Amino acid sequence: MSTFAxxxxxxxxxxxxxxxxxxTSRLPTQGLTLSEWNIAVEKTAAKIMTGKKVKQLSQLFDAPQYAEQFMELARKTGECRDLRIRAKCEITDAQGKPVLNPxxxxxxxxxxxxxxxxAAA
Known part of the structure; x- marks a missing residue:
């Protein structure tokens, strides 16, 4: 049985x-003020949003329709990118054979x- 996220x-x-x-600092002897740090955090967050890195956003679901509902809610609540459902299952190679742990x-x-x-059909 697969799990989905x-x-x-x-x-x-x-x-x-x-x-x-x-x-929190520019140099080892100079610290940032709170407003400077907040600006730096916002710039870093904007850079992360334009990147390609993704993270697991949801808990594990036992059916894909629950993951689809979570995606709909995430889209409604704010800015998001690259939302997709992934299933935890055996990894296979190009010929469909399972990849074995050595x-x-x-x-x-x-x-x-x-x-x-x-969609596959």
Missing amino acids: VFGMTADVALAEARKITK KTKMPKVGWVDYVPIS
Whole structure:
């Protein structure tokens, strides 16, 4: 059985990420004021929103329709980009054979873009 999650980037997630990675000083001896740091955080968040990096936005769902509902809500609440549903399942190569972990000899499990059956036909 697969599990599904929504991946992408929203303005809120980008802002939280920018707060984590923005430095609080220019030089080791000079600190930034709060207003300067806030400006730096906003610039970093804007850069993250224009990038290609995506994060898992939702909790795990057991059916794709719940992930689609989450995507609709995310689009309504604010700015977002690259929203897509991914399923956690066995990773396969181009011929459709499962990719094996060299240590355990078991199939690798990872996130794969989910394609609805009606869209695949």
